[in-house]
């Protein structure tokens with residue numbers, strides 16, 4: 001086999017690998033769904049407890065209407081049956097809506113917010129991490145690392161109100177809450193609050209892995225061969241240095257897309273994170289399950305994606 | 321007489337180290353390489369031997385300007401490398417090949433064998449077309465005995481010996497004037513070792529390049545090198561032609577090193593005059609006064625404590641740093 005054959009073969013291998021991984025993911029998802037379904041039901045309370053002074057007869061009817069009076073196992077079987085047809089069922093609390101609609105409404109808001117925050121975090125995090133590593137033990141390095149430590153240590157429920165107070169109330173530059181169809185001014189503050197910890201995290205990871213790959217033997221060899229330092233960094237240092245960031249990003253993106261309860265609550269955003277917590281508090285069984293399925297699928301998909309990118313970055317871990 | 325390619329003059333490489341403990345911390349130099357001078361002529365193969373920690377690798381790196389020399393000159397084709405800025409130095413690297421010890425980790429695991437070997441060409445011969453580069457890479461691969469089908473494979477798929485062949489191909493592809501090999505075979509098993517040495521020797525003959533061959537193993541150096549430098553604790557203790565050194569080593573340290581080599585030939589008589597080295601290598605931070613070898617020298621005298629011997633020529637043509645031989 002000659003040059004091109006190798007490339008085509010590798011692509012096919014990657015495709016096979018992805019398909020195999022997705023097949024394995026089906027039982028995983030099944031276990032997650034089953035566990036969540038029964039765990040939810042073990043928890044005390046029910047979806048109609050929070051409405052005050054509800055007529056017991058009415059509750060009885062509601063339970064009947066949503067099949068909650070049937071044996072648990074039958075309910076489980078029914079749920080799976082409907083799920084197989086792509087139906088996530090009706091919401092038990094927002095009674096005029098079904099779960100798919102609620103997710104379709106909340107997910108884009110959370111995803112837009114989360115992805116923007118991750119993109120911002122990736123850009124500034126990697127940039128400052130690279131600068132810190134290249135200027136190791138200088139003022140620039142110490143500054144970046146000090147900020148990163150602070151960023152990791154301070155939780156978003158502290159930074160978010162501080163940002164709101166300063167830019168929203170004191171300076172009055174930006175609106176302090178609301179979504180307004182994702183208008184730019186409305187997402188600046190929540191994106192900043194969300195991005196700060198990922199900037200910090202990514203900066204630390206990047207710095208560490210940069211330093212490691214800078215000290216690799218083949219980098220020394222590259223210097224001895226007379227490659228200009230910029231080329232050495234781009235060709236021999238940056239790629240391996242990206243790998244820990246890639247594996248960090250998989251779960252991070254899934255987490256960011258499915259929304260941050262804290263941020264969505266503080267800024268009053270109609271995201272899926274808030275829906276999830278409200279669903280849990282209200283025992284909205286089908287809504288919780290629906291969001292769990294979305295979250296789990298995202299994690300599985302993104303981890304798979306991360307592993308494939310990993311293979312492109314490092315031939316040693318390529319699927320055979 | 322062939323022309324001098326490289327002349328190292330009074331080279332010193334000191335590393336600052338901090339003394340442990342004590343109320344006043346002091347910075348004291350670690351004298352990795354202490355005042356050495358030698359030359360390499362065109363087409364010549366010079367070996368540098370010594371125990372690990374004697375400063376031979378530091379010397380190699382200093383010549384390549386990967387470590388800054390503390391003092392001294394490194395004159396390469398009439399130009400002092402220590403005075404060049406980074407850019408000018410990088411241009412010089414075109415004629416300075418290098419092969420390091422660790423076969424696998426010297427290769428970027430994310431580049432194919434073909435790209436690794438082609439990299440120096442792309443750096444220094446950017447005028448070449450893709451086809452020319454490809455042809456040159458394949459020719460060099462054949463030169464070092466690598467199958468052309470390896471072109472698109474990655475380093476981790478290969479054995480240490482094959483990886484070292486890749487390193488050698490990369491060092492050779494620009495047809496450098498000098499190749500510095502720092503322990504190129506010590507990570508390889510014995511059979512691969514011989515093949516690799518013979519490969520280096522063959523390439524040296526074929527292309528007429530000079531080689532500085534650094535090793536702790538005299539039996540390896542013996543095969544490749546015509547002139548051998550024996551190094552101890554940052555100092556040169558003996559410089560001699562191969563046959564002179566192996567026939568009649570002068571310096572007590574050379575004698576000790578030689579007697580430690582197992583005799584390969586059954587018929588050669590081992591006359592029992594084995595010199596066994598006692599004690600450990602002293603610290604280069606506080607080297608012994610006078611002669612650096614005196615703590616382990618079997619014939620050391622009081623005079624050796626007081627005076628440092630200098631390299632001086634002997635009747636057999638060797639230059640030896642010792643008061644008593």
Ligand code: SF4
Nearest residue numbers: 611614617624642643
């Ligand atoms: S000078 Fe003295 S101590 Fe040094 S090698 Fe010669 S005899 Fe031994």
